[in-house]
Amino acid sequence: MFEPGQRVGVAVSGGADSVCLLDVLHRLTGRWALSLHVLHLNHNLRGDESEADARFVESIASQYGLPFTVGRARLCDVGQNLEQAAREARAEFFERVRGEHGLNRIATGHTRSDQAETVLFRILRGTGIAGLAGIQPVTPAGVARPLLEVGRNEVRQYLGERGIAWREDSSNASPRFARNRIRSALLPQLTSEWNPSLEENLAQLAILARDEEAYWEQQIEALFTQTFSRRGEFWVHSLESSRPLGVAVMRRLFRRAIREIRGDLRQVEFDHVERLLQLAESGEGHGRVILPATDVIRSFDWLRFGVPGADHGVWRNWRRDVVPPAEVPVPGAGFSLLLQLIRKQDLPPDEGYNVERGSGLDWATLTEPLVIRNWRPGDQYCPAGQQTPQKIKTLFQNSRIPLWERRDWPILTCGGAIAWASRFGVAQKFSVSGQTKDVLRIEERREVKC
Numbered sequence: 001m002f003e004p005g006q007r008v009g010v011a012v013s014g015g016a017d018s019v020c021l022l023d024v025l026h027r028l029t030g031r032w033a034l035s036l037h038v039l040h041l042n043h044n045l046r047g048d049e050s051e052a053d054a055r056f057v058e059s060i061a062s063q064y065g066l067p068f069t070v071g072r073a074r075l076c077d078v079g080q081n082l083e084q085a086a087r088e089a090r091a092e093f094f095e096r097v098r099g100e101h102g103l104n105r106i107a108t109g110h111t112r113s114d115q116a117e118t119v120l121f122r123i124l125r126g127t128g129i130a131g132l133a134g135i136q137p138v139t140p141a142g143v144a145r146p147l148l149e150v151g152r153n154e155v156r157q158y159l160g161e162r163g164i165a166w167r168e169d170s171s172n173a174s175p176r177f178a179r180n181r182i183r184s185a186l187l188p189q190l191t192s193e194w195n196p197s198l199e200e201n202l203a204q205l206a207i208l209a210r211d212e213e214a215y216w217e218q219q220i221e222a223l224f225t226q227t228f229s230r231r232g233e234f235w236v237h238s239l240e241s242s243r244p245l246g247v248a249v250m251r252r253l254f255r256r257a258i259r260e261i262r263g264d265l266r267q268v269e270f271d272h273v274e275r276l277l278q279l280a281e282s283g284e285g286h287g288r289v290i291l292p293a294t295d296v297i298r299s300f301d302w303l304r305f306g307v308p309g310a311d312h313g314v315w316r317n318w319r320r321d322v323v324p325p326a327e328v329p330v331p332g333a334g335f336s337l338l339l340q341l342i343r344k345q346d347l348p349p350d351e352g353y354n355v356e357r358g359s360g361l362d363w364a365t366l367t368e369p370l371v372i373r374n375w376r377p378g379d380q381y382c383p384a385g386q387q388t389p390q391k392i393k394t395l396f397q398n399s400r401i402p403l404w405e406r407r408d409w410p411i412l413t414c415g416g417a418i419a420w421a422s423r424f425g426v427a428q429k430f431s432v433s434g435q436t437k438d439v440l441r442i443e444e445r446r447e448v449k450c
Helices: 016-032 048-064 079-101 112-125 152-162 178-193 198-227 239-245 247-262 270-281 349-359 392-398
Strands: 007-011 035-042 068-072 105-107 228-231 234-238 286-291 294-299 302-306 319-322 326-330 335-343 360-362 370-374 410-414 417-421 438-445
Touching: 007 016, 007 079, 016 035, 016 048, 016 152, 035 048, 035 079, 048 068, 068 079, 079 105, 112 152, 112 178, 112 198, 178 198, 198 228, 198 239, 198 247, 228 247, 234 239, 234 247, 239 247, 239 270, 247 270, 247 294, 247 302, 270 286, 270 294, 270 302, 319 326, 349 438, 392 417
Parallel strands: 007 035, 007 105, 035 068
Antiparallel strands: 228 234, 234 302, 286 294, 294 302, 319 370, 326 335, 335 438, 360 438, 370 410, 410 417
């Protein structure tokens, strides 16, 4: 939790847990070479009582000879949301004082009893394995909980034996808050009637869940990079790559993708992920699931994750007049087309087949102005080696091209006629023959930033 020589802010409310934490850390400063700074956030919810708490903590800091910083929050009494608002205010306060005073860690007085209450509360509310991990010993934001394996009764025994005073927060006795009811009524009842070791068992469950999550976090991070690819504003996933991994892994991968899109998993519930599983496991075809701040589209065996409305306002039809040699960026596709005029006899030997069937056109047949544009409904042409025209939409379906890739699909036209289409190749009319002297070679350059 700490490195020798670190500057540590100790969050002290004035209650028993935080006062105990301050005393313990103060006793260890010589051994651990820690520099302590006492922090107190006045939530201004209990009038004179809140002011008295602040003065009490300031006096303790003075007794220990430690610097003291007090912050003031302006919280509205919004009932059940008040606890969340208070947590957010503390997080903002901690972040601010860390920067102002160069603190390496913020230590808080959460105990094993707090951990048990948190785990039980989440079970009652509904949670997954990650939620069972409860309170983290050290958070990414640099908050440490040194007393997390110490019970509340042990804290009070410690303070009583040393004659150290603390203050009681009257709001902790209010039954209006769910956590207070769990602390004062439900947990004691379950402990007395069902399991005397319930607090310890719930805390152990949190440890098991935390270790499990730490392991899976590494595994899923590696699988995410293997099975998801970034496409502009979206993340695209191949279902063929995840189905063999099983439902449990797919759930975690989908949650990881949602977090990538929206930054967190707030309001993402069990049913949301199950809807994605149903979308992924249904028969081949297309579908869509709208989640909180996330839009997931399926096309064939592909899923695309993005922000709702990310496709809105995008110019769907584009065209570029082109005179070879030229390099033309393809809007929205992430690559460009390089058009080069090459004498047929100068082509590399191993490229002949590809040029004749795919990316090479007989320059002598291209008598009209050339245009590169995106595919549009109704487009059709006769690819080299075929006898009859085919709709490009049919080629998309046969090649299992996802819907979102079709919009910007590049096509080369000559006098309005399709002469070449990406992946599907050259039109029969413009294909290279034995009499061809000069070849218009088209190369897709995906390494080029467009």
